[in-house]
Amino acid sequence: MTLAATIRARLSHDFTLDVRFEAPPGVTMVFGESGSGKTTILRCLAGLHRPDEGRIAIGALVAFDSGLRIDVAARRRGLGYVSQDLALFPHMTVAQNLQYGLARLPATERRRRIGAIAAQFRIDHLLARRPGGISGGERQRAALARALVTDPQLLLLDEPLSALDHVTRSRIIEDLRGWNAAHAIPVLYVTHSHREVFALGERVIALERGRVVAEGRPQEVLDTPAHEPLAQLAGFENVFDATVLGADAANGTMRCLLPGGAELEVPLARAAPGAGIRIAIRAGDILLAAGEPSGLSARNALRGEVRSIEREGAAAIVMVDAGCRFQVHVTPAAVESLGLAGGQPVWLVVKTYSCRVVWNQSRES
Amino acid sequence: MDWQAIVLSIRLAAIVCAVLLAIGLPIAYWLTFSRWRWKFLVEAVVALPLVLPPTVLGFYMLLAMGSRSPLGRLWERWTGHPLAFTFDGLVIASILYSLPFAVQPIAAAFAQVDRGLLEASSTLGSSRWRTAVRIVLPLSVHGIVAGVVLSFAHTLGEFGVVLMVGGNLPGQTRTVSIAIYDQVQAFRYGEANATALLLLAFSFGVLSIVYALTRRPRAIASRT
Numbered sequence A: 001m002t003l004a005a006t007i008r009a010r011l012s013h014d015f016t017l018d019v020r021f022e023a024p025p026g027v028t029m030v031f032g033e034s035g036s037g038k039t040t041i042l043r044c045l046a047g048l049h050r051p052d053e054g055r056i057a058i059g060a061l062v063a064f065d066s067g068l069r070i071d072v073a074a075r076r077r078g079l080g081y082v083s084q085d086l087a088l089f090p091h092m093t094v095a096q097n098l099q100y101g102l103a104r105l106p107a108t109e110r111r112r113r114i115g116a117i118a119a120q121f122r123i124d125h126l127l128a129r130r131p132g133g134i135s136g137g138e139r140q141r142a143a144l145a146r147a148l149v150t151d152p153q154l155l156l157l158d159e160p161l162s163a164l165d166h167v168t169r170s171r172i173i174e175d176l177r178g179w180n181a182a183h184a185i186p187v188l189y190v191t192h193s194h195r196e197v198f199a200l201g202e203r204v205i206a207l208e209r210g211r212v213v214a215e216g217r218p219q220e221v222l223d224t225p226a227h228e229p230l231a232q233l234a235g236f237e238n239v240f241d242a243t244v245l246g247a248d249a250a251n252g253t254m255r256c257l258l259p260g261g262a263e264l265e266v267p268l269a270r271a272a273p274g275a276g277i278r279i280a281i282r283a284g285d286i287l288l289a290a291g292e293p294s295g296l297s298a299r300n301a302l303r304g305e306v307r308s309i310e311r312e313g314a315a316a317i318v319m320v321d322a323g324c325r326f327q328v329h330v331t332p333a334a335v336e337s338l339g340l341a342g343g344q345p346v347w348l349v350v351k352t353y354s355c356r357v358v359w360n361q362s363r364e365s
Numbered sequence B: 001m002d003w004q005a006i007v008l009s010i011r012l013a014a015i016v017c018a019v020l021l022a023i024g025l026p027i028a029y030w031l032t033f034s035r036w037r038w039k040f041l042v043e044a045v046v047a048l049p050l051v052l053p054p055t056v057l058g059f060y061m062l063l064a065m066g067s068r069s070p071l072g073r074l075w076e077r078w079t080g081h082p083l084a085f086t087f088d089g090l091v092i093a094s095i096l097y098s099l100p101f102a103v104q105p106i107a108a109a110f111a112q113v114d115r116g117l118l119e120a121s122s123t124l125g126s127s128r129w130r131t132a133v134r135i136v137l138p139l140s141v142h143g144i145v146a147g148v149v150l151s152f153a154h155t156l157g158e159f160g161v162v163l164m165v166g167g168n169l170p171g172q173t174r175t176v177s178i179a180i181y182d183q184v185q186a187f188r189y190g191e192a193n194a195t196a197l198l199l200l201a202f203s204f205g206v207l208s209i210v211y212a213l214t215r216r217p218r219a220i221a222s223r224t
Helices: A038-046 A094-102 A107-120 A136-148 A166-183 A194-200 A218-223 A228-233 A332-338 B003-033 B039-051 B054-065 B070-079 B087-112 B115-123 B128-139 B141-157 B160-165 B176-185 B189-215 B217-221
Strands: A003-012 A015-023 A026-031 A053-058 A061-065 A080-082 A155-158 A186-191 A203-208 A211-216 A238-248 A253-257 A263-267 A276-281 A286-289 A300-312 A315-322 A324-330 A345-350 A356-360
Touching (some): A015 A038, A015 A211, A026 A038, A026 A194, A038 A186, A080 A136, A080 B115, A107 A166, A136 A155, A136 A166, A211 A218, A238 A324, A263 A300, A286 A324, A315 A332, A324 A332, B003 B141, B039 B087, B087 B141, B115 B128, B141 B189, B160 B176, B176 B189
Parallel strands (some): A026 A186, A026 A203, A155 A186
Antiparallel strands (some): A003 A015, A003 A053, A053 A061, A238 A276, A276 A356, A300 A315
């Protein structure tokens, strides 16, 4: 069972969704910022939005083919769809919600399936309650179970867990993985959180302005983002425009000039001296030193000055001015032991391979 | 008190109500969900009785029901008696006159149903008919009740159309509002007052029920 989709849909005068991808059994993350067309892809697949052109095949079922004028109605596509707002029927109990998609089955089979799915998703004690009377996490479970109990050939999830705390979310994900281990269908999971991509996905499709810009394993796609917006989404807090100074092909590196005058050694890219490149660095990949570091394997040590320190959850965000502004994430304990304060001189230590070249003028022209 | 007129009015209102429920539901459904580009014309026609003077509406209906109109002739050949100045004619006129009072609250309730629920229903394999019966109708009960109650009350209290189409035949077309008019014309103020008070109390009761139902705090809570 594999999903193969080619979708072209003009959504407004300046936005056209134009994608082609395949999703094998397993969880495929559809990743992109809001407005990149993620939800529309799911709606096209589900049969709730008609593409202008394209072809959608769910295993052997051709659900849509503009050339052959095939457009199978949503109710005959045999898929599960969980929208962002879950859409549980408020006037029915959880059990009635689960039963809704099983009308064609005999009563005994219905009861058996509802019992099984309710046990698997740990909602058996909620069956007599209405969606209005249960918690957010329980509603998510009920909505997932309602989609899965129909035995879909494809599961579409539109940021279904975005409103949940981390622990609840990972438990639900475990249950979903457990279910899919036995069923092996393609699961498309829309998200704009790079943490979710790393945590859940076996594969990721990265979208930008209605196009697929990267596809593959999460580690590959998010660690070598080819586009700047994707870099920011993927958690690269520092993005700089730089100029190539010179290459050291033997070592696979090159030196470049940051705005403000600092120099940085980055992995070699095919760019001539003088060319413009864009570099992305994760805030968590930068080390801070209170004195000038020596004897390090890291090739980059930039002198700067602390501008501000902010607490955010379990991390401290330190803004450092080193000609250009760096965002560095450290632990609050590190702030204390280094005695960090505004105006204090510090050194930024960055490994060459923590710097990613996300845009390259030479490749563009 | 003119009990005959009161009973006649209630009978008329009950019949009109039942017919309006039967035709109002599909009309409201169509008005809510159709994407036909000329839909606004139908909306305007349905709403027409709201703004039209009852005498204008009554006048045209009288013409339409007369023995010289195709409708009037057809009716006479079919049933053997004329349509104008009869109870049957009154029923037809009242249905048209009260149509917006049934259709509009129902259509408003249909429109309030979250489209996401309808989409969920279709991805779960339901036809449009099943979605309408299992999702749209139950979630619109308050609007349907409001439509029924309003059209009942409105039919009970109508005057101009009845006078134009039905005249004032006791036991045939004399409704309670016409009876009050008659009593006042005859200076029987005490009787008129008693009948009027009855209608006032009834209308107040009906509106209280409608507002109590449309408030529906429970339904709102279970939405989130």
